[in-house]
Amino acid sequence: MPELPDVEAFREVLASCAKGRRIERVDVRDPGVLHGVSARKLRRELEGRRFTEPERHGKWLLARTDWGSPLLERSRELGGGPTVMLHFGMTGQLLCCAPDDAPHPHDRVLFTVGRDSADRDGVGRDGVGGDRQLRYRDQRKLQGLWLADDTGVARILDRQGPDAMAVDRDAFDTVLSGRRGRVKAVLTDQSVLAGLGNLLADEILWRAGLHPAIPAAALTDAQRGRLYKDMRRTLRSSISAGCVPPRRSWLTGHRDDSDAACPRCGEPLRRDRIGGRGTVWCPRCQPIAA
DNA sequence: GCATATGTTATGAA
């Protein structure tokens, strides 16, 4: 699932499920998803803290915490608590469940959170108000969870380019024209631009009418402008959908067809391996010599 | 058994 729009949806899940709530229990069902931290240390560092406003950069989700006690004013000065850095690989998800919902076999880490600290009588707006459980679920375990202080967070984010949804036109230009690789490889390189994955890159290039193998540095200013605009349009729709939607009017809606045809011109779609990933494009809408 | 899959990183070669 996870590219920028999916991770943005997970950020919203985290915010609505756990923000402002005390972390009552951390249950690591599979320590194989933890990186650089033991299950014991994760529990010790997090239990009793409170989730604050989560952030996203590219495909990284940052679950920030503070002390979750009456010292909250002071804790802000002290820099708050540690941050759980989540990466979802190809198959990760974040879900909000009731603590007594039967666990899924791929639920790897469970965070049980208490009632909202602003909710003094313990009855939430929905009348439920009880504990909730945030679940990190992942089939393939290609990535996982890190626990980081501010330095650790910076060390990870330092290797990321600007967020694809936040980057402005100037920075986009700088980043693209400074690369010698093919445009698809450049767009999906997280150290250049953070957030675009395989589906999004193909979708955006198809919309912009650019062949994925064009050298990024060979794009004209007008082509970069179209690419930027179509990237933002595609991201905006995908964020509202919570994923890159497999609509029939989109290229993504035809990836799995056996005899896939371009939804715009009907031409048979071409497939190849570019940047090490399965790539789909329309030879008519995306000529190599555009 | 084979190939494929929304991701990242290490490695060796060009």
Added chain:
DNA sequence: TTTCATAACATATG
């Protein structure tokens, strides 16, 4: 130094 392909990671599906 940069870029590229490939394998590896763990698991499921066709």
